[in-house]
Amino acid sequence: MLTAIQIILSYDLNAKHKQHLLAKKVCGGSQKKCPMDFVVEKWKDWNSFFAEAVDDTLKQIFKEDGAKVIYEFLENHTCLKLEEVADKPEVFSASLGRLMVSAARVIEKLILKNLYSRLGLKFEEKPGYEFSDYIRELRKE
Numbered sequence: 001m002l003t004a005i006q007i008i009l010s011y012d013l014n015a016k017h018k019q020h021l022l023a024k025k026v027c028g029g030s031q032k033k034c035p036m037d038f039v040v041e042k043w044k045d046w047n048s049f050f051a052e053a054v055d056d057t058l059k060q061i062f063k064e065d066g067a068k069v070i071y072e073f074l075e076n077h078t079c080l081k082l083e084e085v086a087d088k089p090e091v092f093s094a095s096l097g098r099l100m101v102s103a104a105r106v107i108e109k110l111i112l113k114n115l116y117s118r119l120g121l122k123f124e125e126k127p128g129y130e131f132s133d134y135i136r137e138l139r140k141e
Contacts, residue, residue: 046139050086053115061107073099086139089132 058067074080078095085092097104108131109123116123119138126133 047083047086049118050115050135051082053118054085054092054111055082057107057111057114061110070096070099086135089135090130093131 055067058070062070071082074082074085074092074095077098078091080088080091080095093104093108096107100107109125112131112134113123115138123134
């Protein structure tokens with residue numbers, strides 16, 4: 001059975017602060033809802049939502065200046081912008097590993113905890129899973 005996340009966008013172009021992203025997790029391809037439905041406000045797409053979770057986490061850890069250094073490193077060494085991290089989690093993970101070495105895993109875990117929390121989910125580590133595996137799982141449609 002397949003698990004799907006349907007992303008339904010609804011936003012008012014005249015009032016940006018009223019933008020909403022509604023994401024529903026649907027079980028087994030049927031129309032029956034899983035016990036876990038959640039609403040993420042303010043974001044018009046997954047990449048914006050994901051970028052904000054990454055940005056907030058990095059700023060909590062490294063403050064504004066430290067986060068800027070990380071973004072500059074990503075852009076200069078991999079041509080990866082913050083808005084593209086959701087599409088290229090493997091590149092982000094490898095780059096973070098080059099920059100932060102052993103601390104990268106801890107930072108990735110904090111990003112995942114933040115992201116799952118924003119989605120109303122509980123983050124649980126899975127054996128053999130990498131950062132990109134969790135992201136792909138969340139993006140499944």
